[in-house]
Amino acid sequence: MKGKQWVLVKHFEGEPKDEDLQLQEFDLPDELNDGEVLLEAVYLSVDPYMRPYSKTKNPPLTMFGEQIAKVIKTKNGEFPLGTVVLTMSGWRSHFISKGQDLRPVSFDLGNTPLSYCLGTLGMPGATAYFGLGLLQPKKGDKLILNGAAGAVGSIVGQLAKIHGVEVIAFVGSDDKLNWCKNELGFDHVFNYKNVNFSETIKKIAPDGCELFFDNVGGDWYHSVINKHLKRYGKATICGSIENYNDKTEKLYPATNYKILSLELKIQGIIVNTFIKEWPKAFTEMNQYIQDGKLKVKETVYDGFDNMRSAFYGLFIGENIGKAIVKA
Ligand SMILES: NC(=O)C1=CN([C@@H]2O[C@H](COP(=O)(O)OP(=O)(O)OC[C@H]3O[C@@H](n4cnc5c(N)ncnc54)[C@H](OP(=O)(O)O)[C@@H]3O)[C@@H](O)[C@H]2O)C=CC1
Numbered sequence: 001m002k003g004k005q006w007v008l009v010k011h012f013e014g015e016p017k018d019e020d021l022q023l024q025e026f027d028l029p030d031e032l033n034d035g036e037v038l039l040e041a042v043y044l045s046v047d048p049y050m051r052p053y054s055k056t057k058n059p060p061l062t063m064f065g066e067q068i069a070k071v072i073k074t075k076n077g078e079f080p081l082g083t084v085v086l087t088m089s090g091w092r093s094h095f096i097s098k099g100q101d102l103r104p105v106s107f108d109l110g111n112t113p114l115s116y117c118l119g120t121l122g123m124p125g126a127t128a129y130f131g132l133g134l135l136q137p138k139k140g141d142k143l144i145l146n147g148a149a150g151a152v153g154s155i156v157g158q159l160a161k162i163h164g165v166e167v168i169a170f171v172g173s174d175d176k177l178n179w180c181k182n183e184l185g186f187d188h189v190f191n192y193k194n195v196n197f198s199e200t201i202k203k204i205a206p207d208g209c210e211l212f213f214d215n216v217g218g219d220w221y222h223s224v225i226n227k228h229l230k231r232y233g234k235a236t237i238c239g240s241i242e243n244y245n246d247k248t249e250k251l252y253p254a255t256n257y258k259i260l261s262l263e264l265k266i267q268g269i270i271v272n273t274f275i276k277e278w279p280k281a282f283t284e285m286n287q288y289i290q291d292g293k294l295k296v297k298e299t300v301y302d303g304f305d306n307m308r309s310a311f312y313g314l315f316i317g318e319n320i321g322k323a324i325v326k327a
Pocket residue numbers: 047048049123124127147148149150151152153170171172173176215216237238239240241242243269270271272313314315316317318319320321322323
């Protein structure tokens with residue numbers, strides 16, 4: 001039997017290109033050793049961090065990442081046939097494990113689809129929950145949110161609404177705009193490709209906003225901090241996808257003075273820091289899902305061979321909600 005894997009053959013330079021990632025086959029043994037299990041990918045995650053994080057690796061290597069996998073052969077009593085697990089086993093269709101790297105779903109999923117464990121009830125959902133938590137949102141606060149139709153942003157905006165926050169959201173297409181406005185109920189939604197985001201924020205909140213959740217970085221980070229936060233304003237710096245494909249680092253003037261003079265609180269987040277608290281957050285968010293208070297969308301790419309297209313799609317705004325691959 002053969003498995004497939006996506007191999008990063010060289011570092012990305014600028015936009016990811018087809019020649020950077022190669023689909024390869026590998027042999028799987030006919031027999032397992034005692035204690036081993038053979039797993040087959042069910043759903044795989046593609047995430048923006050994979051682009052900058054790859055810089056810390058030495059190609060060639062199997063692309064890293066999380067998947068939901070099913071035990072299809074076993075010589076390990078702890079993992080009977082059909083067991084479903086979460087694992088950081090990378091972009092592989094099949095792999096052999098001794099069990100130490102396999103995690104069960106850590107909360108009661110109920111009727112919620114399994115794939116949500118890679119999105120709203122997985123790493124991106126936890127990022128939204130804890131990243132928003134850092135802002136300590138209060139009823140009536142105004143929140144500036146970019147990347148608002150993505151895996152993280154769509155959940156940040158909805159949780160913020162549950163807290164009574166006024167959400168000023170930016171997305172990159174009219175389909176995303178319609179979803180955020182009409183289904184998710186964000187207060188103000190704009191396609192940043194059709195408006196000047198800074199002028200737009202100024203019109204809605206001439207006196208500034210209390211909160212900023214930054215998924216995009218770059219010009220957004222600089223402009224919002226310089227122009228659109230009130231005194232004691234707070235920002236969660238979650239991501240900077242605008243810069244992930246940059247060949248050289250951009251430098252900005254004088255943002256620091258605004259942080260100082262307006263006494264802003266700017267905090268970064270690495271969601272793994274909160275890992276012990278994830279199950280509690282997922283239980284709460286799953287209840288919101290069951291109650292219809294939290295809506296979830298996925299962009300599902302069909303087939304393991306489409307991993308690369310799914311990943312590249314993140315950088316051209318192809319996905320609405322969480323991008324995942326169904327193996
Ligand atoms: N700090 C942490 O622990 C974590 C941080 N993150 C970060 O959160 C952010 C969102 O991640 P996630 O929700 O998974 O991804 P998304 O589901 O939001 O997908 C990426 C989206 O980013 C937008 N985008 C892509 N390129 C650009 C660009 N050049 N300028 C502006 N927008 C762009 C596109 O939406 P559009 O069409 O609207 O432009 C695209 O659909 C990322 O920056 C990611 O790195 C994610 C998880 C954990």
